[in-house]
Amino acid sequence: xxxxxxxxxxxxxxxxxxxxxxxxxxxxxxxxxxxxxxxxxxxxxxxxxxxxxxxxxxxxxxxxxxxxxxxxxxxxxxxxxxxxxxxxxxxxxxxxxxxxxxxxxxxxxxxxxxxxxxxxxxxxxxxxxxxxxxxxxxxxxxxxxxxxxxxxxxxxxxxxxxxxxxxxxxxxxxxxxxxxxxxxxxxxxxxxxxxxxxxxxxxxxxxxxxxxxxxxxxxxxxxxxxxxxxxxxxxxxxxxxxxxxxxxxxxxxxxxxxxxxxxxxxxxxxxxxxxxxxxxxxxxxxxxxxxxxxxxxxxxxxxxxxxxxxxxxxxxxxxxxxxxxxxxxxxxxxxxxxxxxxxxxxxxxxxxxxxxxxxxxxxxxxxxxxxxxxxxxxxxxxxxxxxxxxxxxxxxxxxxxxxxxxxxxxxxxxxxxxxxxxxxxxx
Amino acid sequence: xxxxxxxxxxxxxxxxxxxxxxxxxxxxxxxxxxxxxxxxxxxxxxxxxxxxxxxxxxxxxxxxxxxxxxxxxxxxxxxxxxxxxxxxxxxxxxxxxxxxxxxxxxxxxxxxxxxxxxxxxxxxxxxxxxxxxxxxxxxxxxxxxxxxxxxxxxxxxxxxxxxxxxxxxxxxxxxxxxxxxxxxxxxxxxxxxxxxxxxxxxxxxxxxxxxxxxxxxxxxxxxxxxxxxxxxxxxxxxxxxxxxxxxxxxxxxxxxxxxxxxxxxxxxxxxxxxxxxxxxxxxxxxxxxxxxxxxxxxxxxxxxxxxxxxxxxxxxxxxxxxxxxxxxxxxxxxxxxxxxxxxxxxxxxxxxxxxxxxxxxxxxxxxxxxxxxxxxxxxxxxxxxxxxxxxxxxxxxxxxxxxxxxxxxxxxxxxxxxxxxxxxxxx
Numbered sequence: 001x002x003x004x005x006x007x008x009x010x011x012x013x014x015x016x017x018x019x020x021x022x023x024x025x026x027x028x029x030x031x032x033x034x035x036x037x038x039x040x041x042x043x044x045x046x047x048x049x050x051x052x053x054x055x056x057x058x059x060x061x062x063x064x065x066x067x068x069x070x071x072x073x074x075x076x077x078x079x080x081x082x083x084x085x086x087x088x089x090x091x092x093x094x095x096x097x098x099x100x101x102x103x104x105x106x107x108x109x110x111x112x113x114x115x116x117x118x119x120x121x122x123x124x125x126x127x128x129x130x131x132x133x134x135x136x137x138x139x140x141x142x143x144x145x146x147x148x149x150x151x152x153x154x155x156x157x158x159x160x161x162x163x164x165x166x167x168x169x170x171x172x173x174x175x176x177x178x179x180x181x182x183x184x185x186x187x188x189x190x191x192x193x194x195x196x197x198x199x200x201x202x203x204x205x206x207x208x209x210x211x212x213x214x215x216x217x218x219x220x221x222x223x224x225x226x227x228x229x230x231x232x233x234x235x236x237x238x239x240x241x242x243x244x245x246x247x248x249x250x251x252x253x254x255x256x257x258x259x260x261x262x263x264x265x266x267x268x269x270x271x272x273x274x275x276x277x278x279x280x281x282x283x284x285x286x287x288x289x290x291x292x293x294x295x296x297x298x299x300x301x302x303x304x305x306x307x308x309x310x311x312x313x314x315x316x317x318x319x320x321x322x323x324x325x326x327x328x329x330x331x332x333x334x335x336x337x338x339x340x341x342x343x344x345x346x347x348x349x350x351x352x353x354x355x356x357x358x359x360x361x362x363x364x365x366x367x368x369x370x371x372x373x374x375x376x377x378x379x380x381x382x383x384x385x386x387x388x389x390x391x392x393x394x395x396x397x398x399x400x401x402x403x404x405x406x407x408x409x410x411x412x413x414x415x416x417x418x419x420x421x422x423x424x425x426x427x
Numbered sequence: 428x429x430x431x432x433x434x435x436x437x438x439x440x441x442x443x444x445x446x447x448x449x450x451x452x453x454x455x456x457x458x459x460x461x462x463x464x465x466x467x468x469x470x471x472x473x474x475x476x477x478x479x480x481x482x483x484x485x486x487x488x489x490x491x492x493x494x495x496x497x498x499x500x501x502x503x504x505x506x507x508x509x510x511x512x513x514x515x516x517x518x519x520x521x522x523x524x525x526x527x528x529x530x531x532x533x534x535x536x537x538x539x540x541x542x543x544x545x546x547x548x549x550x551x552x553x554x555x556x557x558x559x560x561x562x563x564x565x566x567x568x569x570x571x572x573x574x575x576x577x578x579x580x581x582x583x584x585x586x587x588x589x590x591x592x593x594x595x596x597x598x599x600x601x602x603x604x605x606x607x608x609x610x611x612x613x614x615x616x617x618x619x620x621x622x623x624x625x626x627x628x629x630x631x632x633x634x635x636x637x638x639x640x641x642x643x644x645x646x647x648x649x650x651x652x653x654x655x656x657x658x659x660x661x662x663x664x665x666x667x668x669x670x671x672x673x674x675x676x677x678x679x680x681x682x683x684x685x686x687x688x689x690x691x692x693x694x695x696x697x698x699x700x701x702x703x704x705x706x707x708x709x710x711x712x713x714x715x716x717x718x719x720x721x722x723x724x725x726x727x728x729x730x731x732x733x734x735x736x737x738x739x740x741x742x743x744x745x746x747x748x749x750x751x752x753x754x755x756x757x758x759x760x761x762x763x764x765x766x767x768x769x770x771x772x773x774x775x776x777x778x779x780x781x782x783x784x785x786x787x788x789x790x791x792x793x794x795x796x797x798x799x800x801x802x803x804x805x806x807x808x809x810x811x812x813x814x815x816x817x818x819x820x821x822x823x824x825x826x827x828x829x830x831x832x833x834x835x836x837x838x839x840x841x842x843x844x845x846x847x848x849x850x851x852x853x854x
Contacts, residue, residue, distance in 0.1 A: 162484075204748065
């Protein structure tokens, strides 16, 4: 398996480069803008995620012998193209919203400025990363909000592509998840990993008590015991019998969770395990989490709905040429309109610090009190501006997200479908 | 970035191994079964995909120094566990449905037989791969059917994780897609790649005619010109003017496609370009493809809806311990029931060769005329049974899928939500 990134690309980018090299337009100075025409699924905001991963990929976006041989095999044999690719290293500038920032329809979340041939080559990789990671982070932010202060754990690896799982764990952590089940996400990004046992471990043993004893012998009494393999009531009794009242937590993974959790809390308290926490993990999404608000639950594990974006597995970001040689350009036929020209963007806030509008302009925006500029330099002359590690980039994105979301108006947190929480004003 | 696969795993698998090593149950001979309790989204069948990719990963599922260091950093410091992992290489057997096979609720699509500790370790990787790839293949099969004999091209890389994109292209090809835009999928799996130009290429140029001339000069007159950047009518006239009546194809990427395609066909014919094909690519899914049945369209490009599984981004396959030391086991509390014991499975057919039932049994199934056994050996003693290359595995899966789908009853192809096309009988 190649570890390079250059072939994670749509073929048409290379045929466009070939044709542009031949007719002399490849060097035209170009600006490509990444934005979403609308928020998916009636969402009220979206969360930008993936920028840090894009910066990890950029140095690996090279056409070595293996890549060039693959292109030849696929019929891309144009000598001028192959020579150009062999020498290619991105030399342009990238600016954009800080990772973790919120975005709205028309927000210019990333702008790539480079000669046309260099900028067009990055289209697929940029969109793959930002569309995927932003979809997950946008769903995750709603789940974290629905959970209020209770911790949420990401455990969806098994419901998405094996590498997408690592990126999903990262996007969830960015949006406030407390931990992940994914060990590789722990390694790459320093996200705390969590998990203790599955039903298989209980079924492996001759009886539930043996399984619980084995787990406690190895993981300690502070572990989480899964109590719903046979009978939840009996499972809880056995758990406390084996672990004593200092048992860390029980996990419920099936059944009607509000009822079960309430009953489990009563039983644990009766058995003296008053500090034993209750974790729930069965097919949760932001709505189910909100529905458990009144239940005595101490933490949530979320899988499928997190890694599939809870109904919006992609956020519809597009990558459009908006300027070349200083001339604004845009598609003009029916449907799918864009606005030409390079943009600046600020988020406007009222006197209380609540966000009121996204101001996007082709020129400078006259500064008002409470305006926060949204664009930051990411890459200059092909080099990332920051030398932060992947772990540091994630930590910074998580902190930035926390600040940005604190300014959202209250109605942004409604789970129902609706309009964008703030209006995008084009000046 | 690690190229190994061992950390693409949920933490709880390792804590279970640690506890089972400590209490002596790690070696209990176990069978884990992969199956779906129901088909997602009212689908009438699902397509198994990913088995070939799992076989690619299996030899890389090893705990080297880098992996073991990562585990220590995450607090997994149990010496017995780490020693065992350092020596780990899967030694068990895997059997399952042939890749490309159809499956239904309860179909035992994969069974892993190994000592508990070895089998439990593979859970996340097996499910990640099979859930993702099968979701894409299941959506792709419906799109191919809706397109009848017209070719469908996969072009969704930008709407999913950058590595998931490669797997999605593979799953689509398995289910009958003609080509992909993804260059890495071309390299790894030998899938034909396709694509010529985007709106950016037209906007880069001073006018549409210059862009078309540049493309034809490099890609030849048989290329596909994208004609909807400004005005479709004028775009088509300019295309034929520049390319002549031998122009290969035009592409429409916006607007009301049935109307536009009909108009474009008339105009092309008037201009003498009677053999120029019409490709359409705007937000298509199986329903939109079906809606274009009567339109003069020669090929479809599908992006977002393909790579997101067209409403079902995962297929809900689970990995359950069904037997240990020869004893059938199963979870018994409310919800999420499983059936214990190792299974055999055959597909039953009527005299005309149409599939009528999926027969799943814990014992041998008494053979009837028209029964086709569904389980094949994949791995024996830790070694893949076949030494086929990734490209050969995909070709075999595509061929198998084509044969299996030919036996489906006609109602399986209804696009509306409904019941499983054949009943699963448990004997």
